Amino acid sequence: MAGLEDLLVEELKAIGAEDIQPGLRVVNCKGDKTFRYRANLELRTGIRVLVQMGQFRANNEQTMYNRLRDIDWSPWLKKDGNLWIDASSQSDRYSNSVYLSQLFKDAIVDQFRDKTGERPSVSKEDADMTFYLHVGRDNTVTVSLNSSGDSLHRRGYRRRTGGAPINEVLAAGLLGLTGYDGSVPFVDPMCGSGTIVAEAAMIATRQAPGLRREFGFQRWPDFDAGLWSSVRQDALNRIQKPEHPIVGSDIDELTLNLAKISLERAGLLRHVELRNADFADLQAPRPVKEEDGGLLVTNPPYEVRLKTGDITTFYAQIGDTLKQNWKGYTAWIISGNQDAVKSVGLRTSRKIPMMNGPIEVRFCRYDLYEGTKKEKKKEE
Numbered sequence: 001m002a003g004l005e006d007l008l009v010e011e012l013k014a015i016g017a018e019d020i021q022p023g024l025r026v027v028n029c030k031g032d033k034t035f036r037y038r039a040n041l042e043l044r045t046g047i048r049v050l051v052q053m054g055q056f057r058a059n060n061e062q063t064m065y066n067r068l069r070d071i072d073w074s075p076w077l078k079k080d081g082n083l084w085i086d087a088s089s090q091s092d093r094y095s096n097s098v099y100l101s102q103l104f105k106d107a108i109v110d111q112f113r114d115k116t117g118e119r120p121s122v123s124k125e126d127a128d129m130t131f132y133l134h135v136g137r138d139n140t141v142t143v144s145l146n147s148s149g150d151s152l153h154r155r156g157y158r159r160r161t162g163g164a165p166i167n168e169v170l171a172a173g174l175l176g177l178t179g180y181d182g183s184v185p186f187v188d189p190m191c192g193s194g195t196i197v198a199e200a201a202m203i204a205t206r207q208a209p210g211l212r213r214e215f216g217f218q219r220w221p222d223f224d225a226g227l228w229s230s231v232r233q234d235a236l237n238r239i240q241k242p243e244h245p246i247v248g249s250d251i252d253e254l255t256l257n258l259a260k261i262s263l264e265r266a267g268l269l270r271h272v273e274l275r276n277a278d279f280a281d282l283q284a285p286r287p288v289k290e291e292d293g294g295l296l297v298t299n300p301p302y303e304v305r306l307k308t309g310d311i312t313t314f315y316a317q318i319g320d321t322l323k324q325n326w327k328g329y330t331a332w333i334i335s336g337n338q339d340a341v342k343s344v345g346l347r348t349s350r351k352i353p354m355m356n357g358p359i360e361v362r363f364c365r366y367d368l369y370e371g372t373k374k375e376k377k378k379e380e
C-alpha cells in the first residue's frame with residue numbers, strides 16, 4: 001500500500017526475506033517456501049504475496065501472448081482445478097486490464113489444451129490458482145502466482161462493519177507509523193467497528209494477523225501441509241498477554257457491538273476493554289509508569305462518508321478534549337477533512353499524507369505534553 005513500503009521492508013526483514021528491493025506500492029524480495037507461508041500468515045502491512053514466474057518486455061499483444069505461452073504453467077494446474085487471472089497495467093499501450101487478463105487466460109488455457117486435450121475451468125469464486133499479470137510503464141510484463149488468494153487485509157475476523165470502516169492493512173500501517181509495539185496503553189476513542197483496536201491488540205499480543213483465514217497456497221499442487229502446520233504452530237507459540245491496557249470506545253452502542261463481535265472472532269476480546277462513551281467523557285487509562293505516557297490513534301468522522309452536525313466545531317472539541325484529558329499521551333488522528341483538522345487547534349508534530357481508499361487523508365501527530373511543556377494553540 002502506498003506510504004507503507006518502509007514498514008513492509010522491516011516486516012520482511014524480520015521474517016527472513018533476502019535481497020529486499022522496495023518500489024512504489026511493491027517490495028520485491030527472495031525467500032523459500034517457509035518464508036512464503038510466514039509472509040502470508042504474519043505480514044501486517046502487505047496486501048498479497050506474489051511469486052514471480054517470469055518477466056519480459058512486450059510491445060504488442062502477439063509478443064505478449066507468445067511469451068506467456070512459453071512459460072510452463074503445467075506444474076501449477078490441477079486437472080480438475082479452477083483458475084482465475086487478475087491483471088493491472090501502468091502502460092499507455094495496454095490500458096484495458098480485462099483484455100490483458102483475457103489474453104493471459106488464453107495463453108494458459110491454450111497451452112493446457114495442447115498438452116492434455118482438456119480445457120481448465122475458470123472461476124473467480126472457487127479458484128485453486130490465481131495468476132497475476134502486471135504491465136509496467138515501459139511495457140515490462142511481470143507474471144506471478146498469487147499465493148495469498150484473497151487480499152491479506154481480509155484477516156477473517158471482520159464480517160459486518162460500521163458506516164466508514166478503515167482497511168485492516170491501513171490500520172496496521174498507521175500503528176506501524178506511530179511505532180506502537182504494545183509497550184504503552186493504547187486507546188481508540190472513536191473505534192467504530194474496532195479495526196484499529198483489533199490491529200493494536202494483535203500487535204500487543206504478537207498475534208499473527210492471518211491465523212483465522214485460508215490462503216491461496218493451501219490449494220496449490222506443491223502445498224506442504226506439515227510445513228504449514230509447523231509455521232502456524234510457531235506463530236501460535238509467540239502469542240503473549242498484553243502488558244498495557246488496550247481500550248476501544250465509541251459513542252454509538254450499535255457500532256461498538258460490531259467491534260465486540262470482531263474482537264471476539266479474532267480471539268482478542270479478553271485483551272481489550274470496550275467502552276460506550278462520548279470522547280469528551282472518556283477517562284484515559286493510566287500507564288504502569290507515569291513517564292511512559294500512552295498512545296491514542298483514531299479515525300474520527302470526516303463528513304465525506306459520515307455526517308456529524310458541524311464538523312469544524314466537532315474537531316475543535318476533539319482538540320479541547322485532547323488538551324484537557326489526555327496529557328502525557330501521544331495522539332494521532334487520521335482525517336480526510338483538512339479544514340476540520342485545522343480546527344483541532346493543537347500543534348502537529350508530524351503530518352503524513354496518505355490515501356484511505358479513494359480519499360486523500362492526513363495522519364497527524366499531537367504530543368500532549370504534561371505540565372508546563374505547553375501545547376501551542378496554533379496550527380503549523
Ligand SMILES: C[S@@+](CC[C@H](N)C(=O)[O-])C[C@H]1O[C@@H](n2cnc3c(N)ncnc32)[C@H](O)[C@@H]1O
Pocket residue numbers: 161162164165166167189190191192193194195196249250251252255277278279280299300301302306308
Ligand atoms: C470513521 S468512524 C470510525 C471507523 C473505525 N475506524 C472502523 O474501522 O470501523 C468514526 C466513529 O466515530 C464515532 N463517533 C462520532 N462522534 C463521537 C464522539 N463524540 N465520541 C465517540 N465516538 C464518536 C462514530 O460513532 C463512528 O463509529
